[in-house]
Amino acid sequence: MREIISASRIHSDLVRNVEEISGEHLLACNQCGKCSAGCPVASVMDMLPSQVIRMAQLGMEDVLESNTIWICASCLTCVTRCPKGVNLPRMMEALREVSLRSGVTKLDLDSLPPELVRELPQLAIVGGFRKYMK
Ligand code: SF4
Ligand code: SF4
Structure with a gap:
């Protein structure tokens, strides 16, 4: 899939909302993949946790369709592995919140x-x- 990266997408409402709700800085993630490698439920996710962050960084609304944000069990395994101190479950929670606010049940x-x-x-x-x- 070819995506156009632009400043407006990186500063989109989605990025702002996720950062506001989670208190995390999306661009702190450098895509090392350690979170995905250690996630105990990655095998049933349609997108790896690191891919979810990447899509969120780029303001891609499709990320809200992923089952990953609902499957994340907030087990904190990724938090202990992340070299950048990213709290991924907080971001997942923020993405769920954005999705629920849009009327999804x-x-x-x-x-x-x-x-x-x-x-x-x-x-x-x-x-x-x-x-x-x-
Ligand atoms: S471990 Fe941290 S820095 Fe690495 S991909 Fe996951 S969230 Fe990003
Ligand atoms: S907190 Fe969520 S994304 Fe992180 S390892 Fe646990 S289930 Fe996977």
Whole structure:
């Protein structure tokens, strides 16, 4: 995919919002890939964590379509590995927040089977509400 990089994209609303919400500086990431190499759930992500940051750095709105931002478990493994001190889970949280603010809902309560709701620990349900709903 060929992308045109421009100043307006690097200073786009997406970049500003993610940096504001996360308190992180997107351009601090130098794409070394250590976060992706150590992420325990990377195998089920459609995009590696370092790729998510790259897209966010470039203001590419498509990053909000990635399942990676929802799968990230905030386990902090990447934070311990990052040589630049980037707090990637905070950025993932910021991207989820931007996505939810745009009206996306990732958890439809009515679609959950009642037997599953009965079996799930309450903590998991409340955690799910917090992560996947506005
Ligand atoms: S480990 Fe840090 S610097 Fe390296 S790609 Fe991941 S976030 Fe960027
Ligand atoms: S915090 Fe998220 S991106 Fe980082 S290693 Fe854990 S699951 Fe992967």
